[in-house]
Amino acid sequence: MTSASVQNYLKAIYQLQENSETVTTTALAQHLDISAASATNMIKKLARLKLVRHSPYHGVELTTAGEKMALEVLRHHRLIELFLAEALDVPWELVHAEAEKIEHVISEDLEDRIANFLGDPERDPHGDPIPTKAGTVERPEYQSLLDVGAGQSAVIQRVSDQNPEHLKHFSKLGLIPDATVDVLSREPFDGPLRVRVASGREHTLDETLARAIWVTPTVEKKAYRAKSKSHV
């Protein structure tokens, strides 16, 4: 039986690995809100368990076994998020915190029943892909809303679930997965972004907020022109 702590560390390492190749002790400690010394301790334990490779002073990396465990926890987490939203109408910004605790205590059997209830879904309410039972995940390459040029449209695919306040705000603004946004303007130097949502309402998003939204740009005339230009 692997403890909730071990599961949380593996999950955190997995998520940090999604952004940067190598995961540092400090990044891990910050992500989990613990001291760096505590992180080192646990890293050594995980290395003993062959769940991570530790290159002292240089970082940590999941082994195949470690990644498998991380994906199991993530599967639990995301299934539970979706289940709470669907079955109990738990609001978007609350499902993460609730799933964070429940993910460690459900049985395989209950996991299967939840997945079945939901029809083996592929995404959680924030647009994060749900790992399969077999231990595989999609790794779609989305673009940050920050990097969408003025005049372009994009479809929201994923919204980071790290900050409940942000999520609450996003849902109020209609910035949820599958929604289309038009980027109206962009201030220089990572300044705020002006967007219009499907309802026609316009909103301003600062850098931090825009960075939490991941999109695929919609293909439209402007984009085509830009593309043909670059070919000349």
Add this chain to the structure above:
Amino acid sequence: MTSASVQNYLKAIYQLQENSETVTTTALAQHLDISAASATNMIKKLARLKLVRHSPYHGVELTTAGEKMALEVLRHHRLIELFLAEALDVPWELVHAEAEKIEHVISEDLEDRIANFLGDPERDPHGDPIPTKAGTVERPEYQSLLDVGAGQSAVIQRVSDQNPEHLKHFSKLGLIPDATVDVLSREPFDGPLRVRVASGREHTLDETLARAIWVTPTVEKKAYRAKSKSHV
């Protein structure tokens, strides 16, 4: 924040108090499957927290505060049991083990949503009363199936959820809450009991099994005669 351990101790003490006035260290230790020394340790901690009164060498008793907490845990437990059975079709004999873990990690908000989803139910799938949010519980006085005389009928009100094997067996036999059973015969010296269920099938129950089933006798001619006799 009170730990899962503390919650489990309080719940165990509450349940033991339902049967015997005073709860001994040994009974508590056996119920929780830990050593008596560990139980003493925790009892002293609970006494410091003013959740129990401890009379050394003589036993332990919940304070008002302790009972309130025990009932909160029990409410979680029983709501979760019913929810898993209703929403996910988790079989009768499995909901207890699952609820045993989840009960410690759900928020008040989730508790409320589950209760609402279920329509503020009064009983869990085994017939145990669900404590109210306010911290009150029904304490129905049922009779053990063991004490029903041959020739009498009874309606099952509650089945002890302590043993999943027994539960599985009971459900196969149709011995579930609200079912009617006719007691056909009873061997002396706590010997086995012969019963007929609504479907017409007949089954034999040994003492341990019969002790786990709680009923209210149905009022029929024999019972009336007995009653009028005692008035003479």
Add this chain to the structure above:
DNA sequence: TAAAAAATTTAGCCGCGACTAAATTTAGTT
């Protein structure tokens, strides 16, 4: 009622997963 048995508590230990303070290694200057 005294001795034996059973129950309970005390004393001391352990693993887990946090922590701080201090030592060490690495990376970034100048």
Add this chain to the structure above:
DNA sequence: AACTAAATTTAGTCGCGGCTAAATTTTTTA
């Protein structure tokens, strides 16, 4: 290349909630 700053690890501690062995109290029995 040497010095400094930052990152990381080591050393040592703590609370939690288990444990065993030994001491103590209560209960039972002879």
